[in-house]
Amino acid sequence: MESEKRATIMITNDDGIDAAGLRALVNVLVSTNLYNIQVCAPDSEKSAVSHSITWRHPVSAKKVEIDGTTAAYAISGTPADCTSLGISNSLFPSLPHLVVSGINMGSNCGYHIVYSGTVAGAREAFLNHIPSISISYDWVKGKSTLHDFTLAAQACLPIISALLVEIKNHRYPHNSFLNVDVPTNVANNKGYKLTKQGKSIVKMGWKQVTSEAEGRKMSSDMTNTTTALPAEFDMSSLLPETLLFAREVRPGGAKLDHDDSDDYKSLQEGYITVTPLAAISHADIDCQNYFKDWLPSVSEPPSSSAL
Known part of the structure; x- marks a missing residue:
């Protein structure tokens, strides 16, 4: 009965079900003894596959034992496949209250968000009206250690807990999901900072x-x-x-951003960046104005002299 009263969190990622970031996140969440934890993650690394899905053939789901979870499955598909299957009622008996994708090895800021399988795992939940969050740790070879994933999970635990409160009280804004990046020196981070997706690449x-x-x-x-x-x-x-x-x-x-509210610059300054995202992107207003004037002129096929 106690487990039925708890919020359910489904974990996915793109580094694979055995990745240190996912295991650290699961361990930290399980240690709170507050949540039911499900895992539905790729059976191998699927980094930088963006929001690709498996369409032409079935995917396999193999049960995996992960201490403290209610159930865990390794999926042969992409991160988007994992989320889609995990929230379909085909694999787990009930829908999660929150989907968390991560913790990724490497940051996901700026234009890199387009390539990210980690972000796609959260975005797929968003597309299906399930609250979600993607988490990435700015891993730097030679500086970072596997223990930093645990520190990153602990640093993000208040965000996850607060989101679940908002969801329970029906205050969560369903027109966005969150992308969180944790700085390399997570032990000495400067706190949370609301940022926007920049143009770093x-x-x-x-x-x-x-x-x-x-x-x-x-x-x-x-x-x-x-x-x-x-x-x-x-x-x-x-x-x-x-x-x-x-x-x-x-x-x-x-490439660095110049706006103080951009995600990449703030992350490099030591903040835990919290960036609301959505699936629909809009061109800058100057582009909208340009094509507003240009489109009416497109009225007939071009002549050879115009090419």
């Missing part, structure tokens, strides 16, 4: 590779990691004239 490029030994993989924290190509990638099946290219992060890191 990680500079990415392509590198031609000629062998498995040269294969490079972009890790979930948006850094280059020297690794072999995935095991399922069969080099022997390639024709001699086939060109191979792998993504890489270009020097210079992320």
